[in-house]
Amino acid sequence: MTAFLTFTIFGIVTGAIYAVAATGLVVTYSTSGIFNIAHGAIGMVMAFLYWELRVNHHWPTPIAIIVVVFIAAPLLGAVIERTLMRRLRGASVAQSLVVTVGLLVLLLGLGEAIWKPTTARELPPFFDPKKFKVFGAFVSWHNAITILVGIAVAVFLWFLLSRTRIGIAMRAVVDDRNLLSLNGARPDRVSMLAWAIGASLAAVAGILLAPLLQLNHIVLTLLVVNAYAAAMVGRLRSLPLTYVGALILGLAQSYYVGYVHLQSTWWIGLGPSIPTILLFAVLLLLPESRLRAARLAGAVAPRVPSRRMSATGAVTLVVVALVVSRFLGSGDIIRVGQGLAFALIMLSLVPLTGYGGQVSLCQMTFAGLGAFAMAKLGVNGSIVGLIVAAALAAGVGALIALPALRLQGLYLALSTMAFAALMDFMFFTNQHVFGNGGTLAVARLKIFGLHFTSERSYFVLLAAAFGGLSMLVMWMRRGQFGRRLAAMRDSQVACATLGMSLARTKLMVFMFSAAMAGLAGALYGGLKGSAGPIDFQMFQSLPILLLAVLGGITTASGALIGGLAFSFLGVLQAHFPSIGGLTYLLTGLGAISIGRNPNGLSFAISQRFRQLFPRFSPATTARPEPVFEEEVERVAASAG
């Protein structure tokens, strides 16, 4: 009985932390309409800042708390709102996801640069080691305080949202921004306050969680997945249901630790995967979301290259690869080859994100599945491995996409992130998959009697694969399916009322994209000669998306630029080992600029090219904002 009570209390404690984090998410989402993927990362940075003040500089606890929770965090939240989020009004889901993922990656890079991950740090619990007894179970003061904070946050938010003027304005802002400003409130100020509160709540959650788990960049950043799962119980809107979700999650995890002792080591990652499992269960139960007419601002749809152009591009790439490979040393050939492999993975996002407007945060996971299939079935470079790699990734892709397809694009993206986290815990670090702490050997491809064993030949093979697959992607874009994707990106409402099944179209493009990523992963594994547990982690997928978008998500050349950049950043990091998280820092910085210019680098380059050589190409015009009479229907109706 005492044991049960102990686990229950610990479940409530964890639940309280999740609740604090999740309500922060809900408050920002419901007032600004932007889901803050960087929520956990904000908490992470703030927890480290607290450690810096409290432990490293020996500040008294209350002062450190006041500085972090009531000054630094709200300031950071307000600055984020003012500089980044405000620009995203009317932006597509994909664009705002990229900016918030960019922020996550930037904060992660910043955190690793300031507080190097190689040093171990510890954040002591409050009033450690004091504890008291409740019905025979010991409760530490830290845990008691955590529960109290959870309750205090609930009371504070209830009071704010239902009893204060600004709180009521916060609830109104998401319904109708224009109507709210007509009534004399200032929506911008309301949004800023919401982000400030959100950041403070993230800080509180981070500071409370770090002593219970560990003061670790990744662990704290991943808190957003748990918070998201809890918040989805309340459909990202209801605070009371969010608390319920958080409690369920906390208790489930605690009871799992206490009572579930699976003999097989296969299931070793099940505990940390509970949030993802809860999330998918909730997604399955949610009713289908309503389609809304939405107009996207700013993004330009590029012209589609003709068959001849894409063939010329592909052949050029292979020729360049042949020539370049003669001059590169074996180390460099691997590095540039890696860039090509990353480019292949990024190319898989072109149909999905570039054409279809859907976002995946788990392309590296698919690549890992591909590498795994190649390792197991591509013995001696058999093409069977490659085929299974694509098929396996496509099949798994279908499974994770299905629950989210009925819902808005945001949910699909967040599901992919949760899935990637689950795979990190249950698959890639599973000793039955990659062996005990080891890696799997991945053979290099052998087709038509050609065995691409040498570095040079494999390098050219990668270039040829990129050229061939980009031709395939462009061919698809010019055809019937490609037109459907473009149509879906432009107007989902119109597609539905023309008889298109959106879920089916999304599923198909998601599977296509996953298959490409799986194939790319198999080839990537071949380049490295092995596949290991850390090669395909969730945090690798984020720069993949960001750099693909930065390069130009609608073009193959964009993927190529992005892939080479990713590889180059790795080299750069190796040259400056003193700056931790350099790749993250630079990628994140680049990605948040997407808020200003959603069209990426390759678009900017081609625009520049057109300015220099206007006769080569008719100019693409930016999509003009159509001017219509303001929607006054509701205003008029409610005035009567």
Add this chain to the structure above:
Amino acid sequence: MPLLQVDSVGVRFGGLLALQDVNLEADEGSITGLIGPNGAGKTTLFNVITGLQEPTGGRVTFDDAELQKEKPHQRARRGIARTFQRLEVFGSLTARENILVAAEIRSGWSKDKVDARAVTDEILDTVGLERQADQRVDTMPTGLARLVELGRALATAPRLLLLDEASSGLTSTETDFMAGLLRRLSAAGLAVLLVEHDIEFVMSLCTKIHVLDFGRLIAVGKPKEIQKNEAVQAAYLGSEGDAA
């Protein structure tokens, strides 16, 4: 039995009754008008019929089948097509591709053999967009974009066409063309339901007109009767001052 029958449909947005006990019918081969001041609930009713808005109560019957449980794309496949007050064209595609996509979607599910390219050429001719066929729609003026949207709706081979503000943003030449086109379409058997602000346009085209005000149906009748109806005059004068 009319092709489309709306039975006491209601929609509530929070405390606001957007539609209340609305009845409406549309027949094959005729143009039915739906007018009313801003905020009367016209677009909401279109959304209910096409499945974009779930009604709080009431029934929508199309060709003897109840639609309540069906999703937007399923209703479209039954033969309901629409346009949007705020254009929902595929801006990154050309006019031809806009129509082609719709024809291809149909060929994807329909048992009839659809030659999507031939259908597209035919429709480009019908809506008079042959010259602009290969222009991207986001570079087109509103009037042409409306024609693209109409053409796209026609490519689904609909039996009922819902037009939301078909003439807004059109030049007078374009408006005349649109009127002629709608007459031809309805003469060929299509049921047209028309939401319009241009009263003259409605009066000249429709055989029957429904008037909505604050979510309620305040009048139904022939154009002449509607013009004389006092409640209608009051609704327009009372909330807008002019029958724009």
